[in-house]
Amino acid sequence: xxxxxxxxxAVAKSVRKELKGRITALKERGVVPGLAAVLVGDDPAxxxxxxxxxxxxxxxxxxxxxxxxxxxxxQDELTKIxxxxxxxxxxxxxxxxxxxxxxxxxxxxxxxxxxxKDVDGFHPHSVGMVLIGRPVLIPCTPHGIxxxxxxxxxxxxxxxxxxxxxxxxxxxxxxxxLLQKGPMANATVTVAHSRTRDLSEVTRRADILIAAIGHxxxxxxxxxxxxxxxxxxxxxxxxxxxxxxxxxxxxxxxFEAVSQKASLITPVPGGVGxxxxxxxxxxxxxxxxxxxxxxx
Ligand code: GUN
Numbered sequence: 001x002x003x004x005x006x007x008x009x010a011v012a013k014s015v016r017k018e019l020k021g022r023i024t025a026l027k028e029r030g031v032v033p034g035l036a037a038v039l040v041g042d043d044p045a046x047x048x049x050x051x052x053x054x055x056x057x058x059x060x061x062x063x064x065x066x067x068x069x070x071x072x073x074x075q076d077e078l079t080k081i082x083x084x085x086x087x088x089x090x091x092x093x094x095x096x097x098x099x100x101x102x103x104x105x106x107x108x109x110x111x112x113x114x115x116x117k118d119v120d121g122f123h124p125h126s127v128g129m130v131l132i133g134r135p136v137l138i139p140c141t142p143h144g145i146x147x148x149x150x151x152x153x154x155x156x157x158x159x160x161x162x163x164x165x166x167x168x169x170x171x172x173x174x175x176x177x178l179l180q181k182g183p184m185a186n187a188t189v190t191v192a193h194s195r196t197r198d199l200s201e202v203t204r205r206a207d208i209l210i211a212a213i214g215h216x217x218x219x220x221x222x223x224x225x226x227x228x229x230x231x232x233x234x235x236x237x238x239x240x241x242x243x244x245x246x247x248x249x250x251x252x253x254x255f256e257a258v259s260q261k262a263s264l265i266t267p268v269p270g271g272v273g274x275x276x277x278x279x280x281x282x283x284x285x286x287x288x289x290x291x292x293x294x295x296x
Contacts, residue, residue, distance in 0.1 A: 003230070003262040004152075008144075011151045012274035015282060016060060022285050023060060026292070033288035034063035035093040035119065035280075036085045040078065040104070041071035045237070046097045053095070056277045062284055063090060071101045078104060082112040092291060093119030093284040116290060119283035122169065130173055133180045137283050142174035144275025145210065145231055146184050152264055154229050156187035160205050164219065164252075165212035166193045170233050174210060199223070211252040221257035230262040233272050 026033060035057055039050045050066055057064035067081060078096075085094045094117045100106050110118075115125035121139035129136045149156060161178050165171040171191060178187040192202045203209055203223040211219045212233035224230060234252030251268030259265050266272055 003259040003265040006148055006152055006231070006264050006266045006271055008148060008266060008271040008274040011148055012144075012278035014151070015147065015275070015278040019060060019278075019281055019285050022289065023062065026285070026288055027061075029292060031288050031292060032061075032063050032090070033092050033284050034065070034088075034090045035095070035284045036065045036067060036088070036091045038067045038069070038078070038081055038085075038094070038096045040069050040073055040097070040100055043099065046099070050097050052277055053280060056281055057284075060281055062281060065091070073101075073104075075104055075108065078109055079112050082109060086112070086114045086117060091117065092287040093117055093280075095120045095280070116294075117287060119280055119287055120169075121173070121283065127168070127173065131176050133182065135177070137287065138177070138279070139169055139173045140279040140283065141170050141212075141233060141272060141276045142177055143279040143282075144272055145174055145233070146177055147279065148231065148266065148272070148275060149208070149229070150184050152229075154208065154264065156185060156208060159187050159207040160190070161187040161208045161210065162190045162192055162203050162206035163210045163212065164192045164199070164203065165210075165214070165233070166191055167212060167214075170212040171210075174212070213252045215252060216250045217252070217254045219253040219258060221254065221261050224258050224261045226261055227263045228261070230258055230265040231272065232266050232268050235268060235273060 037050045037053055054064050054066050085091050094113050096109050110122050113123055115123050118126050118137050121137045126137045156178050163171050163175045175189045175191045178185050179189045192199055196202055200223045204225050206228055208229045210231045216236040216238055230253055232251035232253040236250050237247040238250050240248040249269050
């Protein structure tokens with residue numbers, strides 16, 4: 001039986017609808033949420049992401065700035081840009097698009113962002129708050145995954161969740177969120193990775209399988225339990241001369257085969273991707289709301 005599709009575009013739309021009300025309420029109190037994106041270099045995927053984020057702001061009437069700098073920027077110059085944004089009252093959220101050039105110390109840049117403006121949720125303060133079960137600004141992709149599960153009434157409580165991939169921006173934080181005591185959590189979580197022995201044996205235990213590897217088609221049908229819910233975080237460009245751009249986007253999951261076994265599955269594109277941007281908007285609005293509560 002073919003799996004049901006998890007429609008990330010539709011869920012992202014419902015998140016945006018909810019945000020519109022909060023943005024209107026903020027505007028009535030004289031606050032326009034503002035997001036600044038810093039883009040260093042000319043990586044095509046990063047440019048696409050940053051443009052999508054700016055367009056999403058425009059649609060919601062969130063103020064946005066994109067600061068574009070050449071790959072030759074120095075650490076000090078980049079630090080100064082972030083410090084200026086920290087002090088800028090129009091800006092409630094700051095993101096520095098990764099990857100950064102090799103000569104830049106990315107952690108040092110992340111540490112410079114004021115935690116109150118850390119809408120990516122990458123600052124160790126945000127990461128730590130997630131880990132101790134007191135999330136403030138939650139990393140966007142993991143938060144988007146939880147929202148998708150919630151929308152499709154997939155309660156992780158007591159379930160076996162296997163996360164494949166241990167990145168700081170997806171694998172580790174989504175695992176931390178799902179193992180917390182509380183709603184949309186309480187799962188038994190396994191994090192598998194490139195050194196996991198017998199990966200298929202581990203993934204076949206999953207009631208909910210989250211693939212965040214960054215390699216096309218890694219999760220094949222034989223690695224999936226019948227009826228599992230499959231969340232594909234991968235966004236991989238594969239050459240395809242038949243398309244206008246010369247490539248197409250595919251996930252980490254062999255979609256055609258796995259959808260014959262799963263009960264629910266996210267497509268790529270149109271699954272997790274739209275949720276990441278919607279949750280970035282959500283964090284920006286939350287950060288703006290906090291300034292009214294705290295006065296900073
Ligand atoms: N590079 C790839 N994904 C992201 C993201 O969500 N935020 C930032 N800042 N950089 C990224």
